[in-house]
Amino acid sequence: xxxxxxxxxxxxAEALIFASATPTGARQxxxxxxxxxxxxxxxxxxxxxxAGRGIEIVTVAGGWQFRTAxxxxxxxxxxxxxxxxxxxxxxxxLAIIAYHQPVTRPEIEEIRGAALSQTTLDSLLExxxxxxxxxxxxxxxxxxxxxxxxxxxxFGLPDLRSLPPRGDLLVDAPPIHPxxxxxxxxxxxxxxxx
Amino acid sequence: xxxxxxxxxxxxAEALIFASATPTGARQxxxxxxxxxxxxxxxxxxxxxxAGRGIEIVTVAGGWQFRTAxxxxxxxxxxxxxxxxxxxxxxxxLAIIAYHQPVTRPEIEEIRGAALSQTTLDSLLExxxxxxxxxxxxxxxxxxxxxxxxxxxxFGLPDLRSLPPRGDLLVDAPPIHPxxxxxxxxxxxxxxxx
Amino acid sequence: xxxxxxxxxxxxxxxGFEGPLDLLLELARGQKLDLGKISIVALVDQYLAVIExxxxxxxxxxxxxxxxxxxxxxxxxxxxxxTGSEAAEEGEAAADVLAARLRDLQAMRAASHWLGxxxxxxxxxxxxxxxEDLVDTDRSRLALDLTGLLRAxxxxxxxxxxxxxxxxxxxxxxxxxxxxxxxxxxxGSLPDWSSxxxxxxxxxxxxxxxxxxxxxTLLAGLELARDGGLRLRQEQAFGPILLRRELxxxxxxxxxNDV
Numbered sequence: 001x002x003x004x005x006x007x008x009x010x011x012x013a014e015a016l017i018f019a020s021a022t023p024t025g026a027r028q029x030x031x032x033x034x035x036x037x038x039x040x041x042x043x044x045x046x047x048x049x050x051a052g053r054g055i056e057i058v059t060v061a062g063g064w065q066f067r068t069a070x071x072x073x074x075x076x077x078x079x080x081x082x083x084x085x086x087x088x089x090x091x092x093x094l095a096i097i098a099y100h101q102p103v104t105r106p107e108i109e110e111i112r113g114a115a116l117s118q119t120t121l122d123s124l125l126e127x128x129x130x131x132x133x134x135x136x137x138x139x140x141x142x143x144x145x146x147x148x149x150x151x152x153x154x155f156g157l158p159d160l161r162s163l164p165p166r167g168d169l170l171v172d173a174p175p176i177h178p179x180x181x182x183x184x185x186x187x188x189x190x191x192x193x194x
Numbered sequence: 195x196x197x198x199x200x201x202x203x204x205x206x207a208e209a210l211i212f213a214s215a216t217p218t219g220a221r222q223x224x225x226x227x228x229x230x231x232x233x234x235x236x237x238x239x240x241x242x243x244x245a246g247r248g249i250e251i252v253t254v255a256g257g258w259q260f261r262t263a264x265x266x267x268x269x270x271x272x273x274x275x276x277x278x279x280x281x282x283x284x285x286x287x288l289a290i291i292a293y294h295q296p297v298t299r300p301e302i303e304e305i306r307g308a309a310l311s312q313t314t315l316d317s318l319l320e321x322x323x324x325x326x327x328x329x330x331x332x333x334x335x336x337x338x339x340x341x342x343x344x345x346x347x348x349f350g351l352p353d354l355r356s357l358p359p360r361g362d363l364l365v366d367a368p369p370i371h372p373x374x375x376x377x378x379x380x381x382x383x384x385x386x387x388x
Numbered sequence: 389x390x391x392x393x394x395x396x397x398x399x400x401x402x403x404g405f406e407g408p409l410d411l412l413l414e415l416a417r418g419q420k421l422d423l424g425k426i427s428i429v430a431l432v433d434q435y436l437a438v439i440e441x442x443x444x445x446x447x448x449x450x451x452x453x454x455x456x457x458x459x460x461x462x463x464x465x466x467x468x469x470x471t472g473s474e475a476a477e478e479g480e481a482a483a484d485v486l487a488a489r490l491r492d493l494q495a496m497r498a499a500s501h502w503l504g505x506x507x508x509x510x511x512x513x514x515x516x517x518x519x520e521d522l523v524d525t526d527r528s529r530l531a532l533d534l535t536g537l538l539r540a541x542x543x544x545x546x547x548x549x550x551x552x553x554x555x556x557x558x559x560x561x562x563x564x565x566x567x568x569x570x571x572x573x574x575x576g577s578l579p580d581w582s583s584x585x586x587x588x589x590x591x592x593x594x595x596x597x598x599x600x601x602x603x604x605t606l607l608a609g610l611e612l613a614r615d616g617g618l619r620l621r622q623e624q625a626f627g628p629i630l631l632r633r634e635l636x637x638x639x640x641x642x643x644x645n646d647v
Contacts, residue, residue: 010248011246011247011248011263011266012248012266012269012270013248014247014248014249015248015249015262015263015266015270015514016270016273016274018248018249018260018262018514018516018517019262019270019274019514019515019516019517020274020517020518021517021518022517022518028273031272031273032269032270032272032273052205053205053208054204054205054206054207054208054209054210054212055208055209055212055213065518066212066516066518067520068209068212068213068520068522069205069209072205072206072209073209073520073522075206075226076206076209076210076213076226076522077522077523077524078522078523078524079523079524079525079526080523080524080525080526081525081526081527081529082525082526082527083527083529083530083531084527084528084529084530084531085530085531085536086530086532086536088540088543091536091537091540092540092541092543092544093544094537094540095537095538095540095541095544096541096544098537098541099541110548111544111545111548112544112547112548113544113547113548113549114547114548127530154530154532155532155533155534155537156534157534164534164538169538169541169542212516213516213519213520213522214519215515215516215519215521252513259515260515260516261509261513261514261515262513262514263513264507264512264513267507267511267512267513270514274514276510276511277510277511279504279508279511282500283406285500285503285504286496286497286500288500288503289496289497289499289500289502289503290496290499292499292503293495293496293499305489305492305493305496306406306407306409306410306493306496307406307407307408307409307410307412307489307493308406308407308409308410309407347509347515348508348509348510349503349506349508349509350506350507350508350509350513351506357499358499358502360495360499363495363498363499363502364491364494364495364498
């Protein structure tokens with residue numbers, strides 16, 4: 001095979017490996033290249049051609065593939081921040097804790113009218129949005145929950161008094177259950193110092 | 195900049211353009227490369243490097259992209275599955291949208307003098323070649339159609355200005371009337387940049 | 389829609405055309421003349437001949453073909469009028485519009501052809517089949533906004549509220565029952581006449597609540613008086629109401645003054 005013919009085989013192999021969505025195997029190359037062309041020799045020549053360049057040919061399961069040179073890859077890597085949203089249940093729980101703190105888990109459940117899973121509470125704890133604030137001196141001494149400074153930071157609030165008053169939210173005043181003791185009718189309920 | 199430093203910039207640019215699924219723009223390259231590096235010079239050097247090879251750098255859809263050399267397409271098609279080409283009606287509709295955008299469906303039908311089937315519009319939408327570009331503020335508020343960046347990418351156009359001017363298209367068919375007085379529905383309303 | 393089909397005229401298959409304009413364009417090109425010097429009248433004649441021929445073959449012909457035929461017949465009649473007349477100018481303007489539309493379609497045909505001749509991605513040239521995703525997504529941060537928090541709070545309250553049975557707000561009014569209890573407790577320790585006001589609870593706040601408490605206490609006093617537990621007395625209308633524990637029946641002289 002003449003040198004120019006071999007060059008043409010290199011072009012073909014290069015293009016196929018480039019365009020393939022999956023690693024290119026020897027069988028595919030054989031199918032593409034002229035009869036009698038040594039596939040290994042073509043790959044070796046291509047490997048030489050890309051030596052020290054931004055991209056290189058690597059042998060992976062099932063064939064050959066182009067890859068970014070390992071020393072360059074980290075420099076090309078970009079980190080994109082895609083903030084997560086809190087699940088609905090967690091958001092509701094967080095809101096109740098924010099407005100009713102310090103509040104116990106049974107109280108949260110009563111306000112929401114639904115059970116509160118440990119997972120939900122854990123996710124809020126993990127995100128450092130709520131924290132235990134002592135215990136309520138009632139039978140069982142349940143933990144009282146309140147919001148954290150991180151909560152204020154996340155919502156861009158200077159302090160808890162900056163939460164819109166409950167009265168502004170509840171024009172139609174849905175029945176808020178009165179706890180056993182007289183409810184803190186005015187809001188915010190004793191802003192816990194953070 | 196020393197020669198070896200420039201070589202390193204070439205490697206970086208090569209790797210970034212090579213890795214990307216979509217054309218890489220000048221802004222992305224500038225962000226990656228060292229301060230003061232002439233992006234155009236880097237591209238020119240890369241272009242030289244790939245001249246006559248199986249893959250080459252093309253200027254397309256507002257950026258640069260590696261693509262296989264057109265001359266080896268017939269050989270590659272034997273081993274790479276290619277989708278079916280667009281039917282003639284779809285190509286004509288696409289051309290009308292490209293030159294008249296933003297354009298409504300009734301306007302397309304007026305130009306072609308024939309109804310536009312849903313299948314045709316669907317096939318263009320599915321191929322991501324056209325997209326809705328707002329609505330025309332006329333009775334019924336019909337949707338306006340325009341081409342997408344994918345249209346440029348698919349037909350290897352750097353931008354919409356690279357479409358041949360309408361006058362050039364009609365060299366075989368000079369205007370029926372002296373162009374002194376433009377006919378009422380004059381053409382083309384300057385291809386909108388994508 | 390080959391040239392052959394057009395020149396045969398009568399055996400034309402209109403189905404092959406994308407509408408009357410498509411056929412007109414094909415006929416115009418079939419004149420093999422400079423498109424700029426094409427005769428609209430000749431074009432109209434050809435079109436009408438084709439349509440007539442087609443109607444002989446299949447009587448059903450789509451409306452748009454016939455509408456175009458009618459319009460072209462009208463156009464021809466105008467074009468044949470002597471130049472200068474208003475109707476003739478009308479015809480020329482209409483011919484201009486037709487010519488422009490044909491030119492537009494011709495241009496778009498050419499554009500379509502040009503596009504088709506481009507090296508198409510995925511057909512003639514190929515981009516990288518396995519692009520590398522060098523983007524890391526950091527999802528560690530939370531997207532929180534106050535609106536979401538408030539919405540969640542209202543949702544929670546509505547749900548919680550809907551599941552609760554209605555409980556009326558506890559009354560802060562001083563009831564007759566409350567007053568009876570208090571009177572019973574305090575009366576024994578007051579041997580002489582005392583004002584009704586003295587029996588009001590200490591904690592009653594607003595004026596309304598105070599007046600309600602006064603009424604309750606009066607009612608409670610009347611109740612006890614009926615049972616013989618105490619006596620009530622008022623010296624004048626709107627004057628202070630006094631009450632005292634009922635003394636042993638040995639001293640009945642004040643009964644006349646009792647309320």
